[in-house]
Structures are given as C-alpha cells and as structure tokens.
Amino acid sequence: xxxxxxxxxxxxxxxxxxxxxxxxxxxxxxxxxxxxxxxxxxxxxxxxxxxxxxxxxxxxxxxxxxxxxxxxxxxxxxxxxxxxxxxxxxxxxxxxxxxxxxxxxxxxxxxxxxxxxxxxxxxxxxxxxxxxxxxxxxxxxxxxxxxxxxxxxxxxxxxxxxxxxxxxxxxxxxxxxxxxxxxxxxxxxxxxxxxxxxxxxxxxxxxxxxxxxxxxxxxxxxxxxxxxxxxxxxxxxxxxxxxxxxxxxxxxxxxxxxxxxxx
Amino acid sequence: xxxxxxxxxxxxxxxxxxxxxxxxxxxxxxxxxxxxxxxxxxxxxxxxxxxxxxxxxxxxxxxxxxxxxxxxxxxxxxxxxxxxxxxxxxxxxxxxxxxxxxxxxxxxxxxxxxxxxxxxxxxxxxxxxxxxxxxxxxxxxxxxxxxxxxxxxxxxxxxxxxxxxxxxxxxxxxxxxxxxxxxxxxxxxxxxxxxxxxxxxxxxxxxxxxxxxxxxxxxxxxxxxxxxxxxxxxxxxxxxxxxxxxxxxxxxxxxxxxxxxxxxxxxxxxxxxxxxxxxxxxxxxxxxxxxxxxxxxxxxxxxxxxxxxxxxxxxxxxxxxxxxxxxxxxxxxxxxxxxxxxxxxxxxxxxxxxxxxxxxxxxxxxxxxxxxxxxxxxxxxxxxxxxxxxxxxxxx
Numbered sequence: 150x151x152x153x154x155x156x157x158x159x160x161x162x163x164x165x166x167x168x169x170x171x172x173x174x175x176x177x178x179x180x181x182x183x184x185x186x187x188x189x190x191x192x193x194x195x196x197x198x199x200x201x202x203x204x205x206x207x208x209x210x211x212x213x214x215x216x217x218x219x220x221x222x223x224x225x226x227x228x229x230x231x232x233x234x235x236x237x238x239x240x241x242x243x244x245x246x247x248x249x250x251x252x253x254x255x256x257x258x259x260x261x262x263x264x265x266x267x268x269x270x271x272x273x274x275x276x277x278x279x280x281x282x283x284x285x286x287x288x289x290x291x292x293x294x295x296x297x298x299x300x301x302x303x304x305x306x307x308x309x310x311x312x313x314x315x316x317x318x319x320x321x322x323x324x325x326x327x328x329x330x331x332x333x334x335x336x337x338x339x340x341x342x343x344x345x346x347x348x349x350x351x352x353x354x355x356x357x358x359x360x361x362x363x364x365x366x367x368x369x370x371x372x373x374x375x376x377x378x379x380x381x382x383x384x385x386x387x388x389x390x391x392x393x394x395x396x397x398x399x400x401x402x403x404x405x406x407x408x409x410x411x412x
Numbered sequence: 413x414x415x416x417x418x419x420x421x422x423x424x425x426x427x428x429x430x431x432x433x434x435x436x437x438x439x440x441x442x443x444x445x446x447x448x449x450x451x452x453x454x455x456x457x458x459x460x461x462x463x464x465x466x467x468x469x470x471x472x473x474x475x476x477x478x479x480x481x482x483x484x485x486x487x488x489x490x491x492x493x494x495x496x497x498x499x500x501x502x503x504x505x506x507x508x509x510x511x512x513x514x515x516x517x518x519x520x521x522x523x524x525x526x527x528x529x530x531x532x533x534x535x536x537x538x539x540x541x542x543x544x545x546x547x548x549x550x551x552x553x554x555x556x557x558x559x560x561x562x563x564x565x566x567x568x569x570x571x572x573x574x575x576x577x578x579x580x581x582x583x584x585x586x587x588x589x590x591x592x593x594x595x596x597x598x599x600x601x602x603x604x605x606x607x608x609x610x611x612x613x614x615x616x617x618x619x620x621x622x623x624x625x626x627x628x629x630x631x632x633x634x635x636x637x638x639x640x641x642x643x644x645x646x647x648x649x650x651x652x653x654x655x656x657x658x659x660x661x662x663x664x665x666x667x668x669x670x671x672x673x674x675x676x677x678x679x680x681x682x683x684x685x686x687x688x689x690x691x692x693x694x695x696x697x698x699x700x701x702x703x704x705x706x707x708x709x710x711x712x713x714x715x716x717x718x719x720x721x722x723x724x725x726x727x728x729x730x731x732x733x734x735x736x737x738x739x740x741x742x743x744x745x746x747x748x749x750x751x752x753x754x755x756x757x758x759x760x761x762x763x764x765x766x767x768x769x770x771x772x773x774x775x776x777x778x779x780x781x782x783x784x785x786x787x788x789x790x791x792x793x794x795x796x797x798x799x800x801x802x803x804x805x806x807x808x
Contacts, residue, residue, distance in 0.1 A: 204741050206741065212741045212771075213771070236771075237743075237768060237807070238444070238771070238772050238807035238808055239768060239774045239805070239807040240743075241807070242444045242475070254667065256623075256625060256665075262444065262475065263473075263553075264528055264553060265526050265528045266528040268531075269623070269628045269663055269665050270665075270670075271665060271667065271668050271696055272665075273667045273668045273696075273698070274668075274696065274698045274706065276698060276699055277699065277704070277706060278704055278739045280743075281739050281741045281742075281743060325699075401516075401517075401566065404566070405571070406519075406564070406566060406571055410514075412442040412477050
C-alpha cells in the first residue's frame with residue numbers, strides 16, 4: 150500500500166467519518182457483535198470455579214456430578230484449561246488438561262489417578278456427551294470467534310431483555326450441529342439462550358443461561374446453565390460457584406506434571 | 413524385603429488406614445478410594461492342588477493427600493486384600509508413602525512411590541520402576557510401592573526425572589491354594605539374586621519426556637535388579653538378574669488415531685541381551701450408528717527377539733480389543749479382546765465391563781478364557797484356569 154500524504158489522509162478520514170460506505174451485511178454485523186462480545190472477556194488472565202452438574206432423565210431421576218475447573222487465558226489462541234472431577238466417587242481424582250486452539254486440533258490429556266497415568270487422548274470427539282450429560286464437548290470448550298461464521302438474524306426480546314439474534318455456523322467439520330442460534334443480551338453482550346440444530350437441521354437442544362454476575366467490573370459469568378434436549382426430554386443443569394479471577398495461575402499449572410499433582 | 417507381609421508393614425498399613433480415615437474427614441486431607449468384594453468362578457477343574465471352583469476376597473484401596481507447609485505435600489496409599497483361599501493373595505502393601513517438596517522448576521520426593529511410564533494398552537514394557545503385584549491380577553495395573561528418592565526437573569519443554577531406588581520388591585505370585593496359577597507353585601520364600609546384596613541393591617533410573625503438538629515422547633534408562641524374575645527349573649525359585657535397560661516410547665495423536673510405540677533394549681550378565689517392542693494404534697468411532705456410544709479399536713503387536721527362549725508369553729503376539737463407552741448416566745463401558753500368539757496359535761479371550769450403581773458403587777465383570785493354548789509353553793499351563801469375576805466396589 151502506498152503511503153497517503155497527510156492532506157489526502159485528512160480528506161479520506163473526513164469522507165469515511167461522514168459517509169456510510171455501504172450498508173453492513175448481516176454477516177458483518179454478526180461477526181462485529183460476536184467479536185466485541187468476545188473482546189469483553191480479554192484480559193481475564195486466569196479463573197477458577199466449581200460446578201455442580203445435575204443430570205435429569207425423562208422420568209425425573211437425578212444424577213449429580215461435582216467438577217472444578219481452572220482456566221488460563223492464552224493471547225491469540227485458545228485457552229488452557231484443567232477440569233477436575235470430584236464426584237461421582239469412582240472418578241474422583243480424575244482430571245483432564247486441554248490446550249484449545251482456534252483453528253488447529255486441541256491437545257488433550259487425561260490423568261487416571263489409580264494408575265498414576267497421564268494419557269494423551271484424541272480431541273476429535275466434539276459431539277460426544279460430557280460425562281453422560283446433555284452438554285457435548287464442543288458446548289463447553291473454549292469459544293473462539295474463528296470457530297464459527299456468523300449472521301445477524303435480527304433483534305428480539307427474551308423475558309423483557311432486548312437481544313441480538315445471531316446465527317453461528319460451526320467451521321469445524323466434525324461438529325454435531327448445522328447451526329446455533331444465540332440470543333445475546335444487547336447491553337451485556339452475553340448469550341441468554343442458545344438453540345442447537347442437529348445435522349438434519351432439526352432443533353436438538355436449548356440452552357438457557359441465567360444469574361449473570363459481573364466479576365472485576367468486567368467479566369460476565371452465568372451462575373446457572375440449563376440444557377434441555379428437545380428430542381429426548383432429558384436435561385442437564387450446571388450451577389457455578391466460587392468464581393475467582395486473577396488467582397496467579399501460570400503456564401506451569403497447566404502441564405502434565407501439574408495434572409498429576411491435582412487434588 | 414520379603415514378599416509376604418511382615419508384622420511391621422501390616423501394622424503400618426492398618427494404622428495408616430485406621431488413623432487416616434477419621435483424620436481425612438478434616439478439610440486438610442483429600443482422599444479417595446474403594447472397598448470391594450470380589451467373587452471368582454473357575455469353569456474347569458484345576459491341573460493342580462487348588463481345587464476350589466469359586467473364591468471370594470475383600471480388598472481396600474485408599475489414597476490420602478495433604479499439603480505440608482507452603483511447598484510440601486504427602487501422599488499415603490494403603491492397600492489390603494483378604495482372600496478366602498490363597499494366603500499369598502491375602503496381603504497388605506503401602507503403595508505410596510511419599511513426601512514431595514516443590515520448588516519453582518524442581519521437585520524432590522522421597523519415600524514409597526508409584527510411577528507409570530509408557531503409552532501402550534496391552535503391555536507397558538518401558539515401565540520398570542515398580543514391581544508388579546502380580547497376585548492381584550493378570551494385567552500389570554497393580555504395583556507394589558517402591559522405595560525411592562526422585563528428583564524432577566521441569567524445563568519448559570518437558571520433564572527430567574532421576575531416581576535412586578534403594579531396595580527391591582519381589583514379584584508376588586499365587587500360592588499353592590490360589591487360582592488362577594500355573595500347575596507349579598513359585599517358591600517365593602527362597603528367591604535368588606545375581607547380586608550379593610540381594611534385595612538391598614541400590615538401583616538407578618532416569619526418564620526424559622516431552623510433548624509437541626502431535627507427539628508425546630519419552631526416553632528412559634534403568635540399571636539394577638530386573639523386575640521380571642527368571643524361574644529356576646526344577647527349583648521353582650525366582651531368580652532376579654542385574655540388568656541395564658534402555659527404553660523409548662512415543663505416541664502420535666492425529667484426529668481419531670493414536671499411534672503408539674514402546675521399545676526396550678535389555679542386557680545383563682545372566683540374561684540374553686535382547687530387544688522388545690510393542691506397537692500399534694487406537695482408533696475411535698464417536699457416536700456409532702447415531703447413538704451416544706463410542707467404539708475404540710485397540711490393535712497392538714508385541715515382539716521379543718529372544719522368541720521362544722524369552723520366558724515371555726508375548727514374544728510374537730497380537731492384541732485386538734474393542735472398547736465400548738456407552739456415555740450414559742451410569743458410565744457403562746465394556747472391553748472385549750483377543751490375544752493371539754502369531755507363532756504357536758495360542759489364543760486368549762478377555763472381556764470386561766463396568767457400570768456405576770447409584771452414586772457410589774461400581775460393578776465390574778471380567779472373564780478370561782485360555783483357548784487353544786496347546787502349542788504355547790507358558791500359556792498352556794493356564795488352560796484349565798478360565799474364570800469369570802464379579803466385583804462390587806464402594807467408592808469414597
């Protein structure tokens with residue numbers, strides 16, 4: 150690109166400042182909003198949290214799992230995360246370590262405490278159920294902007310809250326979904342509801358996120374996520390607690406040695 | 413150190429379990445473990461003195477851990493089993509009694525420890541630190557606590573582990589009233605050693621491992637008392653040679669493919685110098701036939717260049733396993749496998765299934781059939797030892 154002279158630059162700036170070049174397409178608007186929403190979370194550094202997962206089957210029978218998680222923000226790539234299983238007791242002490250990447254395959258290890266074994270596992274399984282729940286691995290993984298293409302479908306209201314309606318199409322070829330439709334709070338720029346459409350483009354699951362709290366005056370986190378499978382009638386609720394930010398976690402806390410030392 | 417439990421180790425384990433259970437209820441200790449009841453049924457009558465067709469046993473496993481000061485932590489893992497028939501299988505062990513001190517890029521541990529090396533599923537031939545508690549099961553998953561001082565260095569790219577191993581643990585074997593076992597009983601009370609310092613020989617080991625985007629690798633070395641005994645004929649006394657072992661293991665992870673290799677070179681004055689490898693792949697189908705079920709295929713080859721002289725049942729063998737994960741609320745899984753001797757034609761069939769019952773119980777089923785073992789010297793001796801096993805564990 151040729152350098153502009155100051156005079157020309159001033160004219161160009163004045164022009165672009167006053168004249169809309171062209172109307173923004175729904176795709177551009179979708180990407181812009183999601184990029185902005187995602188950027189809100191930049192700089193969280195690291196966070197830890199606890200979670201109670203309740204699985205409810207069609208007849209209302211409940212199964213409970215307890216999980217802790219630790220996340221480290223990685224600039225310009227996916228996050229590093231550790232998931233520690235506390236219940237049910239037969240998997241107590243099991244932990245997984247994931248280096249997620251925006252475009253390449255994620256790297257993932259599993260620690261089996263009875264064997265003291267760290268096992269590198271395939272990260273291809275995005276569609277599988279996380280611990281038998283209604284959450285697939287791809288629903289709970291690190292959400293990078295590059296993982297989808299977007300389209301702004303319009304605006305709506307959910308429980309009186311004005312929302313952007315944005316369609317996301319997974320870039321990942323092994324995704325279990327043709328598309329997701331997210332309902333994003335226009336003010337907070339966080340999803341309050343997501344609809345998941347299966348490979349036949351039929352509505353599969355609906356996720357509702359509630360109890361948003363702001364941490365460090367910046368980062369929004371929901372206290373409760375409820376995923377309802379519209380095809381099977383089963384549901385899973387995640388209740389989060391003990392959210393902490395800036396706990397001083399570093400790269401060395403996300404190594405295979407750190408995985409072995411998890412308690 | 414003898415294999416049968418001494419009064420002191422029995423007391424130590426009982427004390428550890430007894431004292432730690434209530435102590436663990438305080439917030440400082442984290443703990444996990446199980447208490448399990450196991451039933452075995454043998455379908456053939458034995459070729460030896462143990463004539464029972466059924467056996468029951470009761471076992472407990474626990475791991476207690478707590479922080480000590482800013483940078484220290486201690487792990488205590490007692491184990492016991494009480495067996496209805498086999499006095500050799502009735503035993504206790506401290507799998508771990510290990511203090512660790514962590515510095516920024518360095519850790520020092522001392523005590524009784526448990527270490528895993530390797531990547532394969534059928535047999536981890538590089539894995540040499542701990543002796544197998546072979547009376548516990550035919551797989552090598554159960555290990556005796558190993559006395560050690562371990563220095564771990566943590567450079568950016570991986571781990572460097574150095575071990576001093578003062579003291580040796582003899583392998584456990586089924587006793588005269590135990591099943592499954594070979595027609596002869598190993599004379600574990602009269603083990604022989606190449607080195608005059610016997611079980612108090614000090615061994616050394618090292619391992620360097622790291623990972624790149626696709627490859628997880630490790631190289632290892634060991635010098636000292638070999639963990640695999642040679643069985644004397646006709647004395648049936650285990651003989652533990654002095655060996656050197658160099659090992660290499662690597663796993664490549666590409667989408668649904670896991671490619672695996674473990675290889676060792678072992679040498680010593682009283683053994684045939686030899687190489688071994690285990691290589692193969694694991695491939696997974698996720699959500700087969702539009703269900704939640706995942707199917708993993710495990711296919712591995714085991715090779716020992718000593719061939720039939722090796723005393724190793726897996727000198728030229730193949731394992732093919734199918735692993736089903738049902739991904740249901742009760743975490744049901746099942747594994748069926750066949751091990752085939754590519755020289756003799758001996759075949760072993762195995763099956764295993766697990767399912768959680770309620771929140772804290774787990775039911776395990778296992779079956780093993782030595783089919784067509786006629787041509788295999790080692791496997792032939794187990795041909796009448798087919799069994800099914802049912803285990804109910806309470807986990808805490």
